[in-house]
Amino acid sequence: MSFKSKVLLASLFAALSAASLMASAQTIRIANQGDALSLDPHSLNESLQLSVDSNVYETLVGRNKDLSLAPLLATSWKQTSPNVWRFELRKGVQFHDGTPFTADDVVFSFVRAKGEGSDLRATLSDIKEVRKVGDLAVEIETAGPFPILPDVISLTMIMSKKWCEENKATMPVDRRKGIENTASFKANGTGPFRVRERQPNVRTVFTRNGTYWGKIEGNAQEIIFTPIANPSTRVAALLSGEIDVMEPVPVQDIARINATASARVIAGAELRTIFLGMDQKRDELLYSSVKGKNPFKDKRVRQAFYQAIDINGIKRTVMRDASRPTALLVGPGINGWNAEQDKRLPFDVDAAKKLLADAGYPQGFEVSLNCPNDRYVNDGQICQSVAANLARIGVKINLVTETKGTYFPKILRRDTSFYLLGWTPTTYDSHNALSSLTACPDDKGTGQFNLGAYCNPKLDALTKQIQSESDKAKRNALIKEAFAMHADDVGHLPLHQQSLAWGVSKKVELTQLADNFMFFKWMSIKP
Incomplete structure (x- = not known):
């Protein structure tokens, strides 16, 4: 370790130690490789x-510990017609500033989440109207039958209409433009924890x-969340007792941590699922030596890239076997995943050269190739391996890696020719x-994260059928057909599902969910 690194590590430990001296026995200190970019949900x-x-x-x-649906701000819901759902709202709930929660906040929040600047528009694009039918009841009308609507809205968080209006935060800011408003760094929710202090990229303190209207199972009174980008520093902080929870654990350090007391x-x-996407819309790529045309519009080029990637080599050397190679954009645990379809095209350098x-x-x-270096497990190293693989077929990758704070705004502007992304279906x-x-992008949010603008109208028609089909067998058959069509197009380059690895002090008890959400209400610490 260099002298500079040692000084930085000592400074970090000193800061963490100072925080721990002020903390009670019921403070849990969490470190992640990156920070939440905003408090705006x-x-x-x-x-x-x-x-x-x-x-x-x-x-x-919301979700239970087994990821099944759970009542939160709605106590019950039912479909009153093919296109309408009614939600009964919880009584006696207050926002953190004491303002009562009502149906007005729900209507406001859905309008906000569907509006300009919102990154949730894609999931809500088929909601036609959210209307108040009483102080504690709302109806959600969809453009067509939508049997999985409760699942779809399970990440649409409710904000205070009054607070947003008073703080000039009635619309979310567009992360692509790098601007902020009050909701970016202050929060006023109904949840089990409040934000006491927010220092972006330094630390956020929750109390x-x-x-709170409900039961909080854990005993944590305070959570101190600290971004620590360097993996070795995170591990050292965990092993020294300066932090209690860290995520992710570098795959090479798992055995060492497990060997400690x-x-x-x-x-x-x-x-x-981690995958690669390509610009398939522009007539000329923004960042390529090819002028006057776009090679990614040719399926043979996309397939050449696919077959040139040694995914098992990446699994073995980069991921240390903590990944599962995949041929699909979804994996086991996601409804509609089909094991029969999850077979990759063979790794074949000669075939890839011929296709090219x-x-x-x-x-x-x-x-x-644009990649983050602090978002997914070994993301930068994955991209380095992809670049080395593609060099075998004569493709020179100019690798651009950066922190997610600048990476996501860039690729969400579609300012990219070739990119890495990870996706967990929120439903x-x-x-x-x-x-x-995979849907053709439109101005309503459909295909919002189809950043390379892959487009197949026949696949879109299937996706619409899947959305409205209530018969499970028929629905799964449609999903199978849709993924087969996408695979035949080589619309994206699926890589793998990564494995979760949280480093946890033996004083801490918590619940790990397969979607990698970390809920403070289920955390406890021993004195």
């Missing part, structure tokens, strides 16, 4: 931000909500991946 559809914000804000319908690694399968030559690029070409259903990642 509608500004970015990114799981770390949603995970952090969901401790402060709540949804109408238990003493007026003070900490352990909680590991499990994650629902997230047949497409008119016998010598390959140059293109930039735990294949329809979410199809509507968000």
Whole structure:
């Protein structure tokens, strides 16, 4: 370790030690490789931000520990007609500032989440209207039958209409433009924890909500959330006792942590799929040596890239076997996943070279690959391996890695030719991946995360059928057909589902969910 690194590590430990001296025995200190980019629950559809914000804000319908649906701000819901759902709202709930929660807040929040600047528009694009039918009841009308609506809205968090109006935060800010409003750094939810202090990229302090309407199972009174980008520093902080929970654990350090007396690694399968996307819309790529045309519009080029990637090599050397190679944009645990379809095209360098030559690029070409280096497990190293693999077929990758704070605004502006992304369907259903990642993008939010603008109208028609079909067998058959069509197009390049690995002090008890959400209300610490 360099002298500079040692000084930085010592400074971090000193800061953490100072915080721990002031903390009670019921303070839990959490470190992550990155920070939530905003406290606004509608500004970015990114799981770390949603995970952090969901401790402060709540949804109408939430999740139990087994990821089944659970009543939160709605106590019950039912379908009153094919296109209408009625939600009965919970009595006696207050926002953190003491304002009563009512149907007005629900109507306001859905309008806000569907509006300009919201990153949740894609999931809500088929909601026609949310209307108040009493102080504690709302109806949600959809454009057509939508049997999984309660699942779809399970991450649409409810904000205070009064607070947003008073703080000039009636619309979420667009992360693509890098602007902020009051809701970016202050919060006023109904959830079990309040935000006491917010220092972006330094630390955020949460305190238990003493007026919370429900039961908080854990004993944590205070949560100190600290971003620590360097993996070695996170591990050292856990092993020294300066932090209590860290995520993710570098795969190479799992055995070392498990061998200690003070900490352990909680590991499990994650629902997230990591994949590569390509600009298939522009007539000329923004960042490529090819001029006057777009090589990614040719299926042979896309397939050449796919077959040039040694996914088992990445699993073995980069992920240390903590990944599951996949051929689909969804994995086990997501409704509609089909094991028969989850078989990748073979890794075949010679076949990839021939495909590239047949497409008119016998010598390959140059293109930039955009990657985060602090969002997914070993994301930067994955992209380095992909670049090395593609070099074998003559493709020179200009690798651009950066922190997620600048990475996501860039790719969400579609300022990219080739990119890495991870996706966990928020509904735990294949329809979410199809509507968000493969649908032709429109101005209503459909295909919002289809950043390369892959487009197949026949697949879109299938996605619409999947959305409205209530018969499970018929629905799964449609999902199978849709994924087969996407695979035949080589619309994206699926890589793998990564594994979860949380480093946890043996003094701490918590619940790990397969969607990688970390709920403070289920955390306890021993003195």
